[in-house]
Each structure stands twice: as structure tokens, then as C-alpha cells.
Amino acid sequence: MFEVLAEIVSNERLTHDTCLMALRSEKLAQTAKPGQFVMIRISLGLDPLLRRPFSICAVKENLLLVLYRVVGKGTNLMRELRQGEKLQVLGPLGKALTCRKKTSGDFWLEEESASRLSCFSTSFTGRR
Ligand SMILES: Cc1cc2nc3c(=O)[nH]c(=O)nc-3n(C[C@H](O)[C@H](O)[C@H](O)COP(=O)(O)OP(=O)(O)OC[C@H]3O[C@@H](n4cnc5c(N)ncnc54)[C@H](O)[C@@H]3O)c2cc1C
DSSP states (O other), X not given: OEXXXXXXXXXXXXXXXXXXXXXXXXXXXXXXXXXOEEEEXXXXXSSSOSOEEEEOOEEETTEEEEEEEOOSHHHHHHHHOOTTOEEEEEEXXXXXXXXXXXXXXXXXXXXXXXXXXXXXXXXXXXXX
């Protein structure tokens, strides 16, 4: 785990309350694994003071993608950030999901990872 100053490459609004942010950090992109998250300091000032956690949605070359829903102060500020601005990002954090390769070439998640993913998706969709 380490902290980097990552440049915002894009911050696209997908729906009225959902955005996709691409952050450039070769170091994070090279070390992040599926299922991990980062802590983003949205403002360099004192408000909001605490970093906000976001799952790593995807990694593409030296970019880290974060898909986020606007729910409060921090994510409202985050939505207004523009390309070229920089954010302090701490990570990668959390236990990575583990998967094994089948002989056919497909992958499957190990049982413990699959149950974590299922909890995660139900918490996002609100269904059980
Ligand atoms: C490990 C982890 C991974 C996560 N990954 C993602 C992700 O990939 N994408 C994503 O969108 N989110 C993710 N989250 C959730 C995300 O961290 C939060 O949505 C984010 O921190 C909210 O920050 P905020 O400043 O916008 O909201 P806050 O201002 O902190 O508000 C959070 C919630 O509390 C409510 N609230 C705030 N103040 C009050 C008050 N005074 N009274 C009552 N209610 C109040 C808000 O309405 C909102 O619903 C993740 C969380 C964790 C723990």
C-alpha cells in the first residue's frame, strides 16, 4: 500500500448520479488486483477531511477506473473534478479476489471470493 498523486484523465457522467473516473497511476495500475479498493482524498483542503473508499472497477494499462455513485458531499465534489486535476490516492487496499484457471481456459472464483462478490453485488443492487 502506498499513496500517489494521480492525474484525472477523465470523469464521465454516465447517469444522473453515476460517474466513471479514470486516474493515471502506473504504480497503482501495476499492483492492483481484482476486488481491491483505494481511498481517495477528494479535496486537498480540510473539508471533506477523510478519504473516501472506492472499489477498483478496472485497470487499463496505466489507468485505474473508479465507478461511483453521487450520494453525499465528497462524491458531489468528485463529480465536478476535471481532466488534469490531481488526487491523492491510497492503495491498493483489501483482500484481492482469487480465481483459478480451468483447463478449458475459463476462470472461476474460489468459494470465499465468490461469496464476497455476491455480498458486494447485493449491497449495491439492494437485493438478496
Ligand atoms: C470498501 C468500499 C468500497 C466502496 N466502493 C464504492 C464504489 O466502487 N463505488 C461507489 O459509488 N461507492 C463505493 N463505496 C461507498 C463510498 O465510499 C461512499 O458512497 C462514499 O464514501 C460517500 O462519500 P460522500 O462524501 O459522497 O458521502 P457522505 O457525505 O459521506 O454521505 C454518505 C451517506 O450518508 C448520508 N449522510 C451524510 N450525512 C448525513 C447526515 N447528517 N444524516 C443522515 N445521513 C447522512 C448521505 O446521504 C449518504 O447516503 C465503497 C465503500 C467501501 C467501504
